[in-house]
Amino acid sequence: MNKAGEIRVITLGLIRDGERIFVSEGYDPVKQETFYRALGGGVEFGETSRDALQREFQEEIQADLTNIKYLGCIENLFIFNGRQGHEIIQLYECDFADSKFYQLESLVFSESPNHKHRALWIDISRLQSGELRLVPEVFFEYL
Numbered sequence: 001m002n003k004a005g006e007i008r009v010i011t012l013g014l015i016r017d018g019e020r021i022f023v024s025e026g027y028d029p030v031k032q033e034t035f036y037r038a039l040g041g042g043v044e045f046g047e048t049s050r051d052a053l054q055r056e057f058q059e060e061i062q063a064d065l066t067n068i069k070y071l072g073c074i075e076n077l078f079i080f081n082g083r084q085g086h087e088i089i090q091l092y093e094c095d096f097a098d099s100k101f102y103q104l105e106s107l108v109f110s111e112s113p114n115h116k117h118r119a120l121w122i123d124i125s126r127l128q129s130g131e132l133r134l135v136p137e138v139f140f141e142y143l
Contacts (some may be wrong), residue, residue: 011049011052011066011090012040013057014142017102019112019125021143022111023134030082030095038091039119042113049090060109061119076136091142 015022023036041056043049048067057063074089084119096102106120124143127134136141 003049007086007088009043009049009054009088009090010040011043011053011092011093012038013053013068013094014038015094015096015142016124016141017121020121020123022096022101022119022121022128023121026135027048028080029101031079033133035135036127037135038139045085050092053092053094059075060111061101063101065094066097067093067095069093071142072138074138076138078136089136091139093142 010130023041024039026037027033028035039057039060040053041060043052047055051071054065057065068093071091071093072140075090076085076087078085078087100136104121108118110116110118121124122132127141128131128143
């Protein structure tokens with residue numbers, strides 16, 4: 001999450017396998033709501049968003065990416081944990097280089113020692129039906 005009053009530049013990778021996508025599970029304790037988002041993270045100063053995408057996947061789940069294709073830029077205004085957030089998302093479509101990731105149901109990864117997250121494959125139909133929440137909702141335009 002960005003500091004109050006700051007815009008955060010992030011990069012996210014949409015990985016699709018047939019009718020499912022690979023997403024990270026998040027939870028907003030104020031809203032008491034679970035949500036799902038493509039994996040990725042912050043772009044560091046002097047780093048391209050494409051390089052940041054590859055670095056984030058390597059750091060978080062030790063995965064290399066292939067077939068990386070730029071999809072577009074999304075401006076995301078949201079409320080998380082009772083605080084306003086503002087992101088500029090550089091969105092890419094990509095694939096895992098190692099096929100083992102397509103065999104997994106889910107995996108747990110750490111962004112920091114105190115923050116464990118789960119990444120998993122979810123059927124797109126469960127997101128489109130509203131059963132599960134995909135954020136930001138504009139992602140549906142890219143599915």
